Amino acid sequence: MPESPRSELPIFELPLALVPAERVPLHIFERRYRLMIADCIERDAPFGIVLRDEDGARSVGCTALVADVVERHEDGRMDIVVRGESPFRVLERHQAPEWPAATVEMIAVDDSTTGLDAELGQARTAFAELLEAVGADPDRASASESAYPIAAQVEMPAVDKQLLLEEPEEGERLQALAGSLRRLLTGLRNARRDAERARSNGHKPGTIPKLD
Numbered sequence: 467m468p469e470s471p472r473s474e475l476p477i478f479e480l481p482l483a484l485v486p487a488e489r490v491p492l493h494i495f496e497r498r499y500r501l502m503i504a505d506c507i508e509r510d511a512p513f514g515i516v517l518r519d520e521d522g523a524r525s526v527g528c529t530a531l532v533a534d535v536v537e538r539h540e541d542g543r544m545d546i547v548v549r550g551e552s553p554f555r556v557l558e559r560h561q562a563p564e565w566p567a568a569t570v571e572m573i574a575v576d577d578s579t580t581g582l583d584a585e586l587g588q589a590r591t592a593f594a595e596l597l598e599a600v601g602a603d604p605d606r607a608s609a610s611e612s613a614y615p616i617a618a619q620v621e622m623p624a625v626d627k628q629l630l631l632e633e634p635e636e637g638e639r640l641q642a643l644a645g646s647l648r649r650l651l652t653g654l655r656n657a658r659r660d661a662e663r664a665r666s667n668g669h670k671p672g673t674i675p676k677l678d
Contacts, residue, residue, distance in 0.1 A: 475529065475554065476502045477566045479518040483627035484528040486575070488550040488618035491536070495543045502565040503544060507532050512551055514570060517628050525556045526573070526632045550618065553631050577612035577636050585640035589616055592647035596620070599654055613639035622646050 478499060484490060494503050506513050516527035530548040537545040553573040560567060579586045593616050594607035610616045617630055626646040633639045 472557065472569060472571045474562075474567055475570045476506065476513040476562070477516055477527070477556070477559070477568045478502065478513055478530075479516050479523050479566070481517070481519055481624060482515070483517040483524075483624045483631060484515045484530055484548070484550040485617045485627050485630055486528060486550045486552060486614045488614075489533060489547055490530075490550075491545065491547050493543065493545055497542070498565045500542050500544060503532065503546065507535065514554060514556075514568065515548075515550075516556065517624055519624065524628060524632075526553060526628070527556065527570075528553050528631060529572075573634075575614075576634075577614065579612055579636060579640070582637050582640060585637050585644070586612075588644040589613065589640045589647070592644045592651065593620070596647050596651045596654070599651055612636060613643045616647075617643055620647065620650070622650065 480492075482490065494500050502513060505511070510531075512529040512531050514527045515530050517524045529551040531551055532546050533549040534547040535544060536547060539545075553575060554570040555573055556568045556570050558569040560569075590607045590610060593610065594604035597606055598604040606619075607616070610619075613630060613636060617627060623646070626642070629642050630639050633642060
Protein backbone atom coordinates (compact mmCIF):
# COMPACT_ATOMS: atom_id res chain seq x y z
CA MET A 467 0.00 0.00 0.00
CA PRO A 468 1.50 3.40 -0.96
CA GLU A 469 2.22 5.86 1.81
CA SER A 470 -0.23 8.69 2.35
CA PRO A 471 1.03 12.06 1.06
CA ARG A 472 2.73 14.16 3.73
CA SER A 473 2.87 17.92 3.79
CA GLU A 474 3.19 20.93 6.06
CA LEU A 475 -0.08 22.63 6.85
CA PRO A 476 -1.03 25.77 8.80
CA ILE A 477 -3.16 24.64 11.72
CA PHE A 478 -6.16 26.43 13.20
CA GLU A 479 -7.41 24.89 16.46
CA LEU A 480 -11.09 25.62 17.07
CA PRO A 481 -13.97 24.29 19.18
CA LEU A 482 -15.48 22.70 16.08
CA ALA A 483 -14.91 19.74 13.79
CA LEU A 484 -15.17 20.37 10.06
CA VAL A 485 -16.11 17.59 7.62
CA PRO A 486 -15.58 17.42 3.85
CA ALA A 487 -18.04 19.55 1.83
CA GLU A 488 -19.19 21.48 4.91
CA ARG A 489 -19.29 25.28 4.75
CA VAL A 490 -18.66 27.15 8.00
CA PRO A 491 -18.45 30.90 8.73
CA LEU A 492 -15.44 32.06 10.75
CA HIS A 493 -14.55 35.39 12.34
CA ILE A 494 -10.78 35.84 12.21
CA PHE A 495 -9.47 38.33 14.77
CA GLU A 496 -6.17 37.08 16.26
CA ARG A 497 -3.16 38.51 14.43
CA ARG A 498 -1.37 35.24 13.72
CA TYR A 499 -4.53 33.74 12.24
CA ARG A 500 -5.23 36.88 10.23
CA LEU A 501 -1.77 36.44 8.69
CA MET A 502 -2.41 32.74 8.13
CA ILE A 503 -5.73 33.27 6.38
CA ALA A 504 -4.40 36.17 4.29
CA ASP A 505 -1.56 33.95 3.08
CA CYS A 506 -3.95 31.07 2.28
CA ILE A 507 -6.21 33.43 0.34
CA GLU A 508 -3.29 34.85 -1.65
CA ARG A 509 -2.00 31.39 -2.55
CA ASP A 510 -5.45 29.75 -2.81
CA ALA A 511 -4.03 27.21 -0.39
CA PRO A 512 -5.68 25.15 2.35
CA PHE A 513 -5.16 25.24 6.08
CA GLY A 514 -6.09 22.63 8.65
CA ILE A 515 -8.89 22.87 11.19
CA VAL A 516 -8.42 20.72 14.28
CA LEU A 517 -10.95 20.34 17.07
CA ARG A 518 -9.75 21.58 20.45
CA ASP A 519 -12.03 21.08 23.44
CA GLU A 520 -11.68 20.16 27.11
CA ASP A 521 -9.88 16.99 26.02
CA GLY A 522 -7.24 19.01 24.17
CA ALA A 523 -6.38 19.18 20.48
CA ARG A 524 -7.27 16.14 18.40
CA SER A 525 -4.87 14.42 16.05
CA VAL A 526 -7.30 14.15 13.12
CA GLY A 527 -8.66 17.22 11.37
CA CYS A 528 -9.91 18.44 8.00
CA THR A 529 -8.36 20.78 5.48
CA ALA A 530 -10.28 23.95 4.67
CA LEU A 531 -10.28 26.37 1.76
CA VAL A 532 -11.55 29.93 1.98
CA ALA A 533 -14.69 29.88 -0.13
CA ASP A 534 -15.75 33.47 0.45
CA VAL A 535 -14.48 36.61 2.16
CA VAL A 536 -17.64 38.17 3.56
CA GLU A 537 -16.07 41.28 5.10
CA ARG A 538 -12.66 42.78 5.79
CA HIS A 539 -12.69 45.09 8.80
CA GLU A 540 -10.50 48.18 9.04
CA ASP A 541 -8.58 46.74 11.99
CA GLY A 542 -7.61 43.61 10.02
CA ARG A 543 -10.30 41.29 11.26
CA MET A 544 -12.06 39.15 8.64
CA ASP A 545 -15.38 37.37 8.28
CA ILE A 546 -14.96 34.41 5.97
CA VAL A 547 -16.69 31.20 4.90
CA VAL A 548 -14.57 28.07 4.60
CA ARG A 549 -15.29 24.77 2.87
CA GLY A 550 -14.13 21.42 4.24
CA GLU A 551 -11.96 19.41 1.85
CA SER A 552 -10.03 16.35 3.10
CA PRO A 553 -9.34 14.63 6.43
CA PHE A 554 -5.75 14.49 7.66
CA ARG A 555 -3.76 13.14 10.58
CA VAL A 556 -1.27 15.30 12.47
CA LEU A 557 2.16 13.66 12.65
CA GLU A 558 4.15 16.45 14.26
CA ARG A 559 3.19 19.88 15.51
CA HIS A 560 5.53 22.85 15.39
CA GLN A 561 5.45 26.63 15.47
CA ALA A 562 6.13 28.13 12.07
CA PRO A 563 7.59 31.67 12.05
CA GLU A 564 4.19 33.38 11.97
CA TRP A 565 1.49 30.82 12.84
CA PRO A 566 0.96 27.27 14.19
CA ALA A 567 1.68 24.50 11.72
CA ALA A 568 2.11 20.75 11.55
CA THR A 569 3.42 17.95 9.40
CA VAL A 570 0.37 15.97 8.35
CA GLU A 571 -0.59 12.98 6.26
CA MET A 572 -3.76 13.03 4.22
CA ILE A 573 -6.32 10.32 4.94
CA ALA A 574 -7.74 8.60 1.88
CA VAL A 575 -11.54 8.46 2.11
CA ASP A 576 -13.34 5.42 0.74
CA ASP A 577 -16.95 6.58 0.67
CA SER A 578 -18.30 3.82 -1.53
CA THR A 579 -21.66 2.58 -0.27
CA THR A 580 -21.66 -0.61 -2.33
CA GLY A 581 -23.16 -3.29 -0.11
CA LEU A 582 -24.21 -0.69 2.47
CA ASP A 583 -27.84 -0.22 1.42
CA ALA A 584 -29.15 -0.75 4.94
CA GLU A 585 -26.69 1.67 6.56
CA LEU A 586 -27.24 4.35 3.91
CA GLY A 587 -30.99 3.86 4.18
CA GLN A 588 -30.92 4.37 7.95
CA ALA A 589 -28.87 7.56 7.62
CA ARG A 590 -31.14 8.92 4.88
CA THR A 591 -34.27 8.11 6.89
CA ALA A 592 -32.92 9.83 9.99
CA PHE A 593 -31.88 12.84 7.92
CA ALA A 594 -35.28 13.03 6.20
CA GLU A 595 -37.10 12.92 9.55
CA LEU A 596 -34.89 15.70 10.91
CA LEU A 597 -35.44 17.82 7.79
CA GLU A 598 -39.19 17.36 8.06
CA ALA A 599 -39.13 18.26 11.76
CA VAL A 600 -37.51 21.63 11.01
CA GLY A 601 -39.77 22.39 8.05
CA ALA A 602 -37.25 21.59 5.31
CA ASP A 603 -37.76 19.38 2.26
CA PRO A 604 -37.21 15.75 3.33
CA ASP A 605 -36.54 14.77 -0.28
CA ARG A 606 -33.09 16.35 0.11
CA ALA A 607 -32.07 13.22 2.01
CA SER A 608 -32.40 10.97 -1.03
CA ALA A 609 -29.77 12.96 -2.94
CA SER A 610 -27.03 12.19 -0.40
CA GLU A 611 -24.86 9.25 -1.42
CA SER A 612 -22.57 8.94 1.62
CA ALA A 613 -22.04 10.09 5.20
CA TYR A 614 -20.05 13.29 4.72
CA PRO A 615 -22.51 15.09 2.39
CA ILE A 616 -25.26 14.53 4.96
CA ALA A 617 -23.16 15.57 7.94
CA ALA A 618 -22.06 18.70 6.07
CA GLN A 619 -25.67 19.93 6.06
CA VAL A 620 -26.37 19.44 9.77
CA GLU A 621 -25.28 21.36 12.84
CA MET A 622 -24.15 18.35 14.87
CA PRO A 623 -22.12 18.27 18.10
CA ALA A 624 -18.41 18.67 17.39
CA VAL A 625 -17.59 15.33 18.99
CA ASP A 626 -20.03 13.57 16.64
CA LYS A 627 -18.43 15.10 13.55
CA GLN A 628 -15.00 14.31 14.97
CA LEU A 629 -16.03 10.66 15.23
CA LEU A 630 -16.92 10.68 11.54
CA LEU A 631 -13.51 12.13 10.67
CA GLU A 632 -11.71 9.46 12.67
CA GLU A 633 -13.76 6.51 11.36
CA PRO A 634 -12.09 4.91 8.32
CA GLU A 635 -15.02 2.67 7.32
CA GLU A 636 -18.00 4.16 5.47
CA GLY A 637 -20.42 1.66 7.00
CA GLU A 638 -19.38 2.71 10.50
CA ARG A 639 -19.58 6.37 9.53
CA LEU A 640 -23.13 5.92 8.28
CA GLN A 641 -24.19 4.12 11.45
CA ALA A 642 -22.60 6.77 13.67
CA LEU A 643 -24.23 9.50 11.59
CA ALA A 644 -27.67 7.89 11.82
CA GLY A 645 -27.30 7.67 15.60
CA SER A 646 -26.32 11.32 15.89
CA LEU A 647 -29.22 12.44 13.69
CA ARG A 648 -31.68 10.43 15.76
CA ARG A 649 -30.35 12.03 18.96
CA LEU A 650 -30.75 15.48 17.40
CA LEU A 651 -34.32 14.65 16.42
CA THR A 652 -35.13 13.37 19.91
CA GLY A 653 -33.61 16.50 21.45
CA LEU A 654 -35.64 18.72 19.13
CA ARG A 655 -38.87 16.92 19.95
CA ASN A 656 -38.16 17.04 23.67
CA ALA A 657 -37.39 20.77 23.51
CA ARG A 658 -40.66 21.43 21.71
CA ARG A 659 -42.57 19.29 24.17
CA ASP A 660 -41.01 21.11 27.11
CA ALA A 661 -41.78 24.47 25.53
CA GLU A 662 -45.40 23.44 25.05
CA ARG A 663 -45.60 22.29 28.65
CA ALA A 664 -44.17 25.59 29.80
CA ARG A 665 -46.76 27.50 27.81
CA SER A 666 -49.56 25.51 29.42
CA ASN A 667 -48.04 25.67 32.91
CA GLY A 668 -47.35 21.97 32.82
CA HIS A 669 -50.99 20.90 32.48
CA LYS A 670 -53.61 20.62 29.79
CA PRO A 671 -56.03 23.54 29.39
CA GLY A 672 -59.18 23.01 31.43
CA THR A 673 -57.52 20.74 34.01
CA ILE A 674 -56.32 21.50 37.50
CA PRO A 675 -52.59 21.02 38.09
CA LYS A 676 -51.62 18.60 40.78
CA LEU A 677 -50.32 20.37 43.87
CA ASP A 678 -47.75 18.75 46.16
